[in-house]
Amino acid sequence: MTYEELLTEIARANEQVVVMTAENRALVRNLPLILGKRFIDTGITEQTLVGAAAGLALRGRIPVVHALASFLTMRAFEFVRTDAGIPNLPIKLSGFIPGFLSDANGPTHQAIEDVALMRGIPNMTVFAPADEDDLVKMLPHIWQSPSPAYTRINTRKTDYIHADFEPGKAEVISEGEDITILTYGLLFEQALIATEILRAEGLSVGLVNMRSLKPVDEQAILKASKSNLLVTLEDHFLTGGLYTIVAEVLLKNQQTATVLPIALNERWFRPALLPAVLAYEGFTGKQIAEKILGYQTQHKQPTILSSQFAE
Amino acid sequence: MNKQELEKIALNVREHIVRLSTDGGCFTGASLSAVDLIVYLYTNFLNINAHNLKDENRDYLFLSKGHDVPALYGTLAELGILEKERLANHLTTNDHIYWHPNTHIPGIEFHSGSLGHLPSVALGVAMDIKMRKGSNKVICILGDGELNEGSCWEAILVANAYELDNLLFVIDRNQFQANVRTEELIPLEPLHNKFTAFGAAVSRINGHDFDELHKAFSRFPFSKGRLNVLIADTIRGKGLPSIQERADRWFCNFSAGEVEQLLEELHGNNKTELTSETLIVR
Numbered sequence: 001m002t003y004e005e006l007l008t009e010i011a012r013a014n015e016q017v018v019v020m021t022a023e024n025r026a027l028v029r030n031l032p033l034i035l036g037k038r039f040i041d042t043g044i045t046e047q048t049l050v051g052a053a054a055g056l057a058l059r060g061r062i063p064v065v066h067a068l069a070s071f072l073t074m075r076a077f078e079f080v081r082t083d084a085g086i087p088n089l090p091i092k093l094s095g096f097i098p099g100f101l102s103d104a105n106g107p108t109h110q111a112i113e114d115v116a117l118m119r120g121i122p123n124m125t126v127f128a129p130a131d132e133d134d135l136v137k138m139l140p141h142i143w144q145s146p147s148p149a150y151t152r153i154n155t156r157k158t159d160y161i162h163a164d165f166e167p168g169k170a171e172v173i174s175e176g177e178d179i180t181i182l183t184y185g186l187l188f189e190q191a192l193i194a195t196e197i198l199r200a201e202g203l204s205v206g207l208v209n210m211r212s213l214k215p216v217d218e219q220a221i222l223k224a225s226k227s228n229l230l231v232t233l234e235d236h237f238l239t240g241g242l243y244t245i246v247a248e249v250l251l252k253n254q255q256t257a258t259v260l261p262i263a264l265n266e267r268w269f270r271p272a273l274l275p276a277v278l279a280y281e282g283f284t285g286k287q288i289a290e291k292i293l294g295y296q297t298q299h300k301q302p303t304i305l306s307s308q309f310a311e
Numbered sequence: 312m313n314k315q316e317l318e319k320i321a322l323n324v325r326e327h328i329v330r331l332s333t334d335g336g337c338f339t340g341a342s343l344s345a346v347d348l349i350v351y352l353y354t355n356f357l358n359i360n361a362h363n364l365k366d367e368n369r370d371y372l373f374l375s376k377g378h379d380v381p382a383l384y385g386t387l388a389e390l391g392i393l394e395k396e397r398l399a400n401h402l403t404t405n406d407h408i409y410w411h412p413n414t415h416i417p418g419i420e421f422h423s424g425s426l427g428h429l430p431s432v433a434l435g436v437a438m439d440i441k442m443r444k445g446s447n448k449v450i451c452i453l454g455d456g457e458l459n460e461g462s463c464w465e466a467i468l469v470a471n472a473y474e475l476d477n478l479l480f481v482i483d484r485n486q487f488q489a490n491v492r493t494e495e496l497i498p499l500e501p502l503h504n505k506f507t508a509f510g511a512a513v514s515r516i517n518g519h520d521f522d523e524l525h526k527a528f529s530r531f532p533f534s535k536g537r538l539n540v541l542i543a544d545t546i547r548g549k550g551l552p553s554i555q556e557r558a559d560r561w562f563c564n565f566s567a568g569e570v571e572q573l574l575e576e577l578h579g580n581n582k583t584e585l586t587s588e589t590l591i592v593r
Contacts, residue, residue: 108377
């Protein structure tokens with residue numbers, strides 16, 4: 001099932017659902033015809049988009065709101081905080097091309113502080129699916145909840161079949177004594193490769209798909225911290241994302257751990273097509289494994305496919 | 312520069328755009344509408360050349376509609392400001408030639424890509440020039456869809472309050488947002504009246520006619536003590552009938568074979584049969 005098929009099904013079943021966009025139609029192309037007046041395109045106006053969503057939510061609607069992640073979380077930030085956060089309205093933000101998925105667009109389009117911004121808003125919930133299968137398993141729960149929500153939309157197709165979703169719960173893929181990798185979003189694909197390489201080097205490796213970043217699965221983080229090395233892997237600034245979340249959870253529980261953060265430290269990434277970005281920035285599975293090991297291996301990096309919508 | 316020379320450069324720039332529309336692609340249609348405008352400005356109006364890019368008395372061009380940057384890459388390459396060979400590095404990590412403008416490219420004053428930012432940046436530059444009693448001109452090119460963003464209108468209000476007649480907003484009025492016609496989504500017309508009501512001095516011309524462009528820019532400033540606005544009526548995809556004015560051909564990623572055919576089409580030969588996937592992103 002695709003994002004658009006799922007949204008169509010849910011909007012058909014629930015008259016309260018309205019689909020909104022700031023002229024970002026990449027994944028909702030057929031909805032104007034299907035939903036008629038329940039499809040609202042405000043043009044290139046992210047602030048008005050979110051403000052209007054609040055007005056619609058005041059009248060009992062559940063707005064599913066689409067824009068590029070960078071403009072939705074940054075340009076409309078105060079509208080999200082003030083008009084969705086303060087009144088705790090069920091506005092469902094769908095941020096497109098978050099993180100590395102903005103490939104060759106450049107820094108203006110790089111949403112790599114979105115997790116930090118959104119999780120800082122009281123009442124807001126934050127989710128980051130690993131791929132399309134994860135996305136469609138998560139969204140029905142996110143859209144059913146009475147809370148405002150921000151989802152890092154990721155429609156990459158992988159062969160991985162995810163476990164059912166429960167808000168506030170991570171998906172523990174495996175446990176390991178030597179290393180546990182905590183990750184979210186499209187880097188899950190690369191973390192799987194890294195895990196295989198590390199195992200081939202004789203290590204016991206755990207992997208956790210965090211998927212629900214707020215509320216976060218504290219138990220999964222505390223359990224992972226028992227490994228000799230905890231790795232946080234994310235296409236986000238080092239500040240405010242998963243590394244920060246892990247630090248907060250450990251401190252709160254008076255725990256300590258050896259943590260290797262892999263993130264973008266105080267910089268934007270080099271714009272190019274996605275496979276080239278990952279290689280240049282050191283985020284391919286093989287590069288991640290080698291960063292963890294501290295030496296080069298003979299393993300091969302599988303080909304990374306470009307995104308379907310030039311996302 | 313005479314009309315024939317201008318047409319030759321504009322054709323070369325369009326060829327660059329077509330060649331950039333593959334192996335990942337670019338915003339082809341939106342770039343083609345701005346070509347004649349950008350070529351005219353650099354060759355006949357702006358005091359900008361390869362040797363004065365850092366001179367404080369140079370003129371400034373801000374491309375707020377950043378996704379049409381292939382038109383600017385092409386123009387800068389034709390004028391010897393950007394090395395032509397660098398265009399081959401499009402979308403790779405070997406260079407900084409990607410879907411939106413950035414200052415690693417000589418001649419680009421400021422990065423853009425998020426719409427509605429550069430009207431206010433250009434405004435700040437124009438304010439400083441006034442404070443220092445300079446005579447440099449400041450141009451900001453905006454897309455018509457971009458005018459949806461409220462920040463554009465804030466900049467117009469402030470520019471008038473500060474009587475910035477050294478500042479000119481040029482609207483590439485190609486009638487399209489990313490996916491739809493502007494008048495079918497968030498209507499802009501009567502656009503001339505909207506700017507006038509905000510206090511600006513407005514002129515409206517055919518943005519592909521070099522005579523009209525020449526006439527309009529020769530009259531700059533259109534009025535003293537006010538922001539100047541030029542609405543340039545253009546055609547999205549201008550030069551390529553097979554994508555011209557097609558809502559679904561905003562971002563194009565053509566096959567190598569299609570590029571060859573489109574280059575022929577650009578020279579007035581046969582129309583291209585396009586089969587490549589249609590992409591919609593922003």
